[in-house]
Amino acid sequence: MLIEQGNNLTRVKRSNQAAIRRLVYHYSPVTRGQLASELGLTMPTITKNVNMMIQAGVVRELDALGGESKTLGRKVRPIELVADSRYFVGVEMRSTRRSVCVTDYRGEIAVYRIDNNLLVDYQENVDCCCRMIREAVEASGVSWEKIYGIGICVPGLVDSGDKLIRKNSHYDWEMRYLAKDFAAGLGYAGEISLENNASARAYGAQLFRRELLNGVTSFAYMFVSSGIACPIIYNALPDYGVAVGAGEAGHMVMDPEGPLCRCGNRGCLEALASEQAVIRSCHRAVNMGQAKTLSDICGGKEPSLKEILEAQEMGDRDVEAIVDTAIFNLALATANIDNLTRPDVILFEAEILNSQRNRDKFMEITDKNVYAGTADRTRFEFLPTDPLSGARGGAAVAIRVNLESEII
Numbered sequence: 001m002l003i004e005q006g007n008n009l010t011r012v013k014r015s016n017q018a019a020i021r022r023l024v025y026h027y028s029p030v031t032r033g034q035l036a037s038e039l040g041l042t043m044p045t046i047t048k049n050v051n052m053m054i055q056a057g058v059v060r061e062l063d064a065l066g067g068e069s070k071t072l073g074r075k076v077r078p079i080e081l082v083a084d085s086r087y088f089v090g091v092e093m094r095s096t097r098r099s100v101c102v103t104d105y106r107g108e109i110a111v112y113r114i115d116n117n118l119l120v121d122y123q124e125n126v127d128c129c130c131r132m133i134r135e136a137v138e139a140s141g142v143s144w145e146k147i148y149g150i151g152i153c154v155p156g157l158v159d160s161g162d163k164l165i166r167k168n169s170h171y172d173w174e175m176r177y178l179a180k181d182f183a184a185g186l187g188y189a190g191e192i193s194l195e196n197n198a199s200a201r202a203y204g205a206q207l208f209r210r211e212l213l214n215g216v217t218s219f220a221y222m223f224v225s226s227g228i229a230c231p232i233i234y235n236a237l238p239d240y241g242v243a244v245g246a247g248e249a250g251h252m253v254m255d256p257e258g259p260l261c262r263c264g265n266r267g268c269l270e271a272l273a274s275e276q277a278v279i280r281s282c283h284r285a286v287n288m289g290q291a292k293t294l295s296d297i298c299g300g301k302e303p304s305l306k307e308i309l310e311a312q313e314m315g316d317r318d319v320e321a322i323v324d325t326a327i328f329n330l331a332l333a334t335a336n337i338d339n340l341t342r343p344d345v346i347l348f349e350a351e352i353l354n355s356q357r358n359r360d361k362f363m364e365i366t367d368k369n370v371y372a373g374t375a376d377r378t379r380f381e382f383l384p385t386d387p388l389s390g391a392r393g394g395a396a397v398a399i400r401v402n403l404e405s406e407i408i
Contacts, residue, residue, distance in 0.1 A: 010407070013049075013407060014405070014407050016039075016041060016045060016049055017049055017053075017406075017407060017408060018403060018404045018405070019039050019041075020035055020039070020046065020049055020050065020053070021053075021058070021403045021406075022403055023035055023038055023039065024059055024079060024080070024081050025081055025105075025207075025403060026210070028059075028078070028079065028080035028081050029062055029078035029079060029080040030078055030079065030080075031076055031077075031078045031079070032046045032047055032050055032079070033076070035050070049408075050079060052408045053408055054079070056085075056408045057082055057085045058081070058082060058085050058086070058408065059079045059080060059081055059082060060079065060080060060082050061077045061078070061079055062077060062078050062079065062080060063077065064076060064077050081105055081106070082105070083104045083105045083106040083108065084104050084105070085105060086104070086105045086146065086148045086399075086402065087102060087103065087104055087105075087110070087140070087142045087146050087147050087148065088102070088103050088104075088105075088147065088148060088149050088150070088151065088395045088398040088399055088402070089101070089102055089103075089133055089136070089137065089147060089149075089150040089151070089394075089395065089398070090102075090103060090150075090151050090153075090200075090390075090391040090392050090393065090394030090395030090396070090397075090398065091129055091132075091133065091150065091151065091152040091153070091182075091391055091394045092152075092153050092154070092197055092200070092390030092391045092393070092394055093125050093126075093129050093152060093153075093154050093178075094154070094155060094197070094226075094390075095118060095119055095120045095125070095171050096116070096118060096226070097114065097115065097116050097387070098114070098115045098119070098125065098128055098129050098132060099112065099113070099114045099115075099387060099388055099390060099391040100112060100113045100114075100129065100132040100133050100136050100391055101113075101136065101388055101391040101392055101395060102136050102137060102140040102142060102147075103392065103395040105399065106208070107204065107207060107208035107392060107395060107396060107399070109388065109392065110140045110141075110142065111136045111137075111139045111140040112136065112388055112391065113132040113135060113136045114387055114388070115128060115132060120171055120172075122171070122172070122173050122176060123181075126178075126181050126182065126185055127185060129152075129182070129185075130182060130185035130186050133150070133186060134186070144188075147188075147190060148190065148191070148398075148402050148406070149190060149191040149192070149193065149398035149399070149401055149402050150182065150186075150188065150190065150191070150192045150193070150394075150398055151192075151193045151194075151195065151200065151393075151394035151395055151396065151397035151398030151399075151401070152178060152179070152182060152192065152193065152194050152195075152394055152397075153194070153195045153196060153197040153199075153200035153201075153390055153391075153393055153394045153397065154168070154173070154178065154194070154196070154197055155168060155196070155197050155198075155226075155227055156168030156173070156196065157196070157248075158178075158194055158195060158196050159194075160193065160194055160195050162177070163177060163178060163179035163180070163192065163193070163194040164176065164177050164178070164194070165178055165194075178194050179192040179193070179194050191398065191401055191402070191405070193394075193397045193398050193401045194397075195393075195394070195397045196229070196231070196243075196247065197223075197229075197390050197393070198221060198223040198229030198230070198231050198247055199221075199229075199231040199243040199247060199393075200390060200393030200394050200396065200397050201221055201223055201349065201389050201390060201393040202219070202220075202221035202231045202233055202243055202347075202393070203233075203243075203393055203396040203397055203400060204389065204392050204393035204395070204396040205219075205221060205347055205383075206219075206233065206396070207396045207399060207400070208392065208396065209347075212345070212347070212381055213345065216344045216345050217234070217235065217344060218232070218233065218234045218235070218341075218343040218344050218345075219232070219233055219343050219344055219345040219346065219347060220232045220233075220337060220341065220343045220345075220346045220347070221233075221247075221346075221347045221349070222249070222334060222337075222346060222347065222348045222349070222350065223349050223350070224273070224274065224275065224330065224348075224349070224350035224351070224352065224353075225274070225275055226274060226275055226276045227250045227270050227274055228249050228250030228269055228270050228273065228274050228330075228333075229247045229248060229249055229250060230247050230249035230337055231243035231247030232247065232337075232341055232343060234343075249269060249333060249337065250268060250269050250270030250274060251263050251265065251268045251269070251270060252268065252269045252333055252336070253265060253266075253267050253268055253269075254267050254268070254269050254272055254329050254332065254333065255267030255272070258271060258272060259271045259272065259277075269329060269330070269333045272325070272326065272329040273326040273327070273329040273330040273333070275305050275351065275352070277326065278305065278308060278322060278323060278326050278352065279302065279303060279304070279305060279308065281322045281325075281326075282294060282303055282308050282311075282318075282319060282322055283302045283303060285318050285319070285322065286298065286300060286303070290318040291311065291316055291318040291319050292316070292318075293311045293314050293315070293316035293319070294307065294308060294311035294316050294318070294319050297310060297311055305351055305352065306351075308322075308323070309323075309351070309352070309354075309355060312355070312357075312358075313355070313357075323352065323358065324361065326352065327352065327353075327358055327361050327362050327365070328365055330350070330352075330362065331361075331362045331363075331364075331365035331366040331369070332365065332366075332369055334346065334362075334366050335365075335366050335368075335369035335370045336369075338366070338370050338378050339369075339370060339371045342376070342378060343378060344378065344379065345378065345379045345380075345381060346378055346379075346380050346381070347381050347382075347383055348380065348381070348382045348383060349383045349385060349386075349389060350382075350385070351385045353382055354382075354384065354385060359382060363380070366380075
């Protein structure tokens with residue numbers, strides 16, 4: 001009976017501290033009274049936990065509100081998170097790129113590393129990432145004792161609970177216990193978390209882009225790269241929610257008679273509108289003697305997406321037709337996602353939509369296909385492409401775990 005009571009007290013303490021940390025993280029500076037009112041906890045419970053966090057250096061008191069108090073009693077002093085009290089490592093591991101960053105509690109990057117070499121082999125990737133992590137932590141000047149978690153994100157289906165890569169149609173990285181392999185490679189005994197790379201980006205936006213998501217309770221994150229994913233987060237505040245489902249928008253079937261997708265189905269969105277789909281179509285056009293401007297730019301070799309968008313800007317009609325087809329399918333899929341889920345906001349990270357021409361085309365098609373029967377319109381936000389968005393998202397995953405689990 002005593003053991004059960006102790007376990008219950010531990011769970012209550014963890015729950016109370018997690019709730020307090022979340023609110024301080026998202027809304028600081030806040031007062032103890034605001035925390036008590038929002039969480040429905042007593043002032044003694046709030047005061048006890050906040051004082052422990054102050055002693056641990058996680059939060060700090062600010063000057064009293066309104067200057068000098070004109071009444072008897074204790075001045076009201078708000079508290080805020082101490083950003084440099086905790087550091088985290090974020091990692092994105094893909095065959096075409098590995099990125100690592102060391103961030104503080106607020107996601108501010110202290111040091112980063114990027115490796116763009118092609119590494120398909122799983123163990124080579126793990127070894128390379130571990131080496132990059134050690135280099136980044138050493139360069140940051142942050143001691144390993146202040147690294148409170150490592151968050152790793154990868155493409156494909158992952159089990160974040162078991163920290164397992166379940167399926168990845170791009171490479172042979174299936175049924176891999178990634179966190180264990182990183183712990184062994186680093187000799188790190190702290191918390192290592194695993195998440196899908198698109199979901200990690202969504203968590204990164206939620207924690208680090210508060211100006212875009214202020215007051216938002218649900219949002220989707222459309223990530224277009226070699227694949228396409230769109231995780232959706234509900235109940236974003238105050239508990240900051242979790243991604244719903246796998247977010248594999250890229251395997252939404254758009255045309256059952258369309259091109260073969262890597263998953264084995266035909267006409268998936270990924271096979272029609274991903275970066276690789278656009279590159280393949282443009283390379284095919286070059287090989288057929290079409291897309292003359294693009295051919296001159298890339299020298300007849302497989303073009304990069306950057307070269308394709310450059311040729312489009314220069315008026316290559318063949319390239320324009322290929323890009324427009326991809327944008328049409330991407331916009332149609334987005335309209336369907338919007339019609340079905342109706343989030344408050346959809347964030348887009350897609351290099352193909354960095355062009356204003358392509359963005360206007362995308363919005364025209366989306367608007368035409370979004371159901372107009374509801375009063376509230378989903379807000380669309382286009383994010384600049386960032387080679388560190390995945391790694392920073394990995395750090396966000398580690399921070400979320402820390403906010404939930406650390407007991408002081």
